[in-house]
Amino acid sequence: MTAGPETPLRSGARRNRDQIIAAAKAMFLELGPDVPMEGIARQAGVGVGTLYRRFPDRVALIRAVARHNFGTVLEQVRAAADEEPTAWEAIVRLLSRSRELRLTVQLALVSPLSWAVIRDDETTHEIQDEIMAVLDDLVRSAQAEGKMRGDVGAGDLAVMCSLLLRRVDLASGKDPDLILDRRWS
Amino acid sequence: MTAGPETPLRSGARRNRDQIIAAAKAMFLELGPDVPMEGIARQAGVGVGTLYRRFPDRVALIRAVARHNFGTVLEQVRAAADEEPTAWEAIVRLLSRSRELRLTVQLALVSPLSWAVIRDDETTHEIQDEIMAVLDDLVRSAQAEGKMRGDVGAGDLAVMCSLLLRRVDLASGKDPDLILDRRWS
Amino acid sequence: MTAGPETPLRSGARRNRDQIIAAAKAMFLELGPDVPMEGIARQAGVGVGTLYRRFPDRVALIRAVARHNFGTVLEQVRAAADEEPTAWEAIVRLLSRSRELRLTVQLALVSPLSWAVIRDDETTHEIQDEIMAVLDDLVRSAQAEGKMRGDVGAGDLAVMCSLLLRRVDLASGKDPDLILDRRWS
Amino acid sequence: MTAGPETPLRSGARRNRDQIIAAAKAMFLELGPDVPMEGIARQAGVGVGTLYRRFPDRVALIRAVARHNFGTVLEQVRAAADEEPTAWEAIVRLLSRSRELRLTVQLALVSPLSWAVIRDDETTHEIQDEIMAVLDDLVRSAQAEGKMRGDVGAGDLAVMCSLLLRRVDLASGKDPDLILDRRWS
DNA sequence: TATGAATGAGTCTTCATTCAT
DNA sequence: AATGAATGAAGACTCATTCAT
Structure with a gap:
């Protein structure tokens, strides 16, 4: 079994990560890199907690x-x-x-x-x-x-x-x- | 009296204004236009109140x-x-x-x-x-x-x-x- | 699990809300509706942030x-x-x-x-x-x-x-x- | 001379005082007794300094x-x-x-x-x-x-x-x- | 693991009061 | 005596970050 039980989770996590980066990129461009973290999280469709899990700060x-x-x-x-x-x-x-x-x-x-x-x-x-x-x-x-x-x-x-x-x-x-x-x- | 009727007040105020703009210009360049207003005021050698008197926001x-x-x-x-x-x-x-x-x-x-x-x-x-x-x-x-x-x-x-x-x-x-x-x- | 899906969060939040209103009511009466928000928050036993989360202003x-x-x-x-x-x-x-x-x-x-x-x-x-x-x-x-x-x-x-x-x-x-x-x- | 040299000044001062009280009364009623002192002074047509000369606080x-x-x-x-x-x-x-x-x-x-x-x-x-x-x-x-x-x-x-x-x-x-x-x- | 409620430090901004002119 | 500029303490509000659920 190359694909362990974590694969689906990993892919979900990966999707989260991508969504966050995409949201951050868009909002940085539009509003500068000071946009509230919570706004980025919302835009990415995740909670702030998840954002902070992926990116410590x-x-x-x-x-x-x-x-x-x-x-x-x-x-x-x-x-x-x-x-x-x-x-x-x-x-x-x-x-x-x-x-x-x-x-x-x-x-x-x-x-x-x-x-x-x-x-x-x-x-x-x-x-x-x-x-x-x-x-x-x-x-x-x-x-x-x-x-x-x-x-x-x-x-x-x-x-x-x-x-x-x-x-x-x-x-x-x-x-x-x-x-x-x-x-x- | 050589000076006009408002000269004394104006000159101090004008100097303050110039100092504030100079300080703001320097700090904007160095730290971006989000620098704390209080820092700008300090750099300019005035109180925050004075800064806000000249520039409402x-x-x-x-x-x-x-x-x-x-x-x-x-x-x-x-x-x-x-x-x-x-x-x-x-x-x-x-x-x-x-x-x-x-x-x-x-x-x-x-x-x-x-x-x-x-x-x-x-x-x-x-x-x-x-x-x-x-x-x-x-x-x-x-x-x-x-x-x-x-x-x-x-x-x-x-x-x-x-x-x-x-x-x-x-x-x-x-x-x-x-x-x-x-x-x- | 007897409780509904949001019960735990809601109950804490609800208690906070009630405490804030009670504190505000008391302080408005005693000191007028200009009392510092921070005082109301303290009286209610929450941080200012929580107060502002419930009541935007x-x-x-x-x-x-x-x-x-x-x-x-x-x-x-x-x-x-x-x-x-x-x-x-x-x-x-x-x-x-x-x-x-x-x-x-x-x-x-x-x-x-x-x-x-x-x-x-x-x-x-x-x-x-x-x-x-x-x-x-x-x-x-x-x-x-x-x-x-x-x-x-x-x-x-x-x-x-x-x-x-x-x-x-x-x-x-x-x-x-x-x-x-x-x-x- | 019953009316000393101060009489005209006194009457000016008295006028100031009356204007300030009138302005304060009007603004207290309209905006509450928290209106900025400077606003009262302006309404009364005097500087803040004058207001404070008459009423210490x-x-x-x-x-x-x-x-x-x-x-x-x-x-x-x-x-x-x-x-x-x-x-x-x-x-x-x-x-x-x-x-x-x-x-x-x-x-x-x-x-x-x-x-x-x-x-x-x-x-x-x-x-x-x-x-x-x-x-x-x-x-x-x-x-x-x-x-x-x-x-x-x-x-x-x-x-x-x-x-x-x-x-x-x-x-x-x-x-x-x-x-x-x-x-x- | 994901969520979002709570916290409080950090800033902005206002305004009472003082004081040089 | 009148003025209004300067000051800074006080209060409003935001948001990064943590943590219980």
Whole structure:
């Protein structure tokens, strides 16, 4: 018996977990990451107690949502790389049509708390690194395809993505400086 | 008596007001617009009561900070336009060196509340319009100078500034779409 | 299990609710309807949070106390009508010995806030109407018994009760005029 | 010179005082004796500072308003006694047409605080005693005139006025008992 | 294991009172 | 003497978190 007696319970628990993350993601986006935990629980169709059983506190929940978000972005990035005929088209698809990317970014920016949670979560970093690796490949391929200016990989894509996905601390005094001088000519 | 009839009261009150806005601006940036009002008051060196006398509630305070921020941006934009020898250099100076711009933007993005406050404040809109007017002039001049590609005015500058200064609602379903296709070639 | 599915939770909650209303009633009478909510909670033996869970704000609490008060008056009026041998004796019992009636009235008069709450609560009005219906019956019966002057029903009883139980607005300019002329001869 | 240099100032001060009392009386009636002092000051057309110069705290203000109210009632009672041809008519005029009386009463009942202030103010008591003295005379005269039942003086007039003007503590357990038994036959 | 009632610390906000001008 | 700005203590209310059922 590979499937023990716990399987149905596990799947119920899993459903709960997913519903909570989905509800939290939606409410974070709409109302910021300060929404009452009880509201999230209600939206997810569970009691607060259940929410707290899965996620010991708000930070844990934000972390889980962040991982989920970045995980989805990673999937989309890979899908684009796999499915589009050229690297260039993959990049265009990602940048112009990825709503997920923007939502993910928004969560990261939306509050000092969520920013800090993401900054400090190693698992999220790993996902971000995987995303960046795929993107780097894409950029290099696109340049090899002759579809992209040579200075873009470290420039614009960074402005649009790296800024968003990397741990750049906007509040710190250190400007990433956006490589702007080169760009506007 | 050199001073006008209300000068003594006004000057103290004015100083307080400025201190409160400065404190609020700093703390909003560092900790988000949810920082305890009492903390802001302490930082400003006044009692909570004084803070509430000037700004009936948090929204009023956020609004005042936003106006102040955008007002400073406007000053900087005008200063750059006036002081730099060419429009092009003015643009570069603004985009590469304006910390104020980034801070202003950050407040706008940092929470649903501040976003909504800015979106609904007519006075802020007027300042934003003035900023955009100066920027439009600069872009047109830079293009006349031959220093800027013709498609930039409506493109990149918009990506960097318009997105930031205009009332684009990131949370809405409608993508500004970022004119990306043209950009990456 | 003898108890129904919600009995355990409900019974504790119900007890809390009753304790809160009792505490509020007592403190409203002694200190007015402005007593700190926290004091009421303490008196009731619960935390403030519990108080607010049952009654979202002070108005809701005043309303609940008013309904409870008038409900008790209704019970007493009915009891008097049922238990006394004659209508006349029922009336005397009510007017001379009903402490509840006076306390109820006092809450209504004690502050503009409680006055307004009672004035606007339809449920309270319904209870008041039931009270008045029983009283009307009693007066008519007493007159039939020959124990009461014919002009009393619309006069003194109204002065004492109707003024108290009906929605007469003392603060308005319109005098109920108290049918005084007839009375003092 | 009987009128010293202070006379104009004194009269200004007196005007201030009167305005404050008038404003306080109006606002106590409308909003209860908890209205913000600053609101009273504004209504009176003076600064808070001035209000506090005249009345060191809220209790002093309530006391002053109470004295003023009862003083006006006394004037009206005397006027009625003087101007009406018979005691009976004076009584009818007072009870049926004295709006002042009701307002005065209402202030006394309206909150535990004002109740206590009136209960403890000797000056107010003296005014109340004068009022009662005039009323007693009127009742006795009316009875001599044969216009009033002999049991009224201690009964109804007490119910209507004494209850209102005397220091009966409604909240105490001791019922004045309203001499009801005799009344309803 | 899921639920939601209870708790109370943390914030917001008001307003009596003081005091510099 | 009049003014109204400043203060901070007090009270309202919310919500994260715990825990009995």
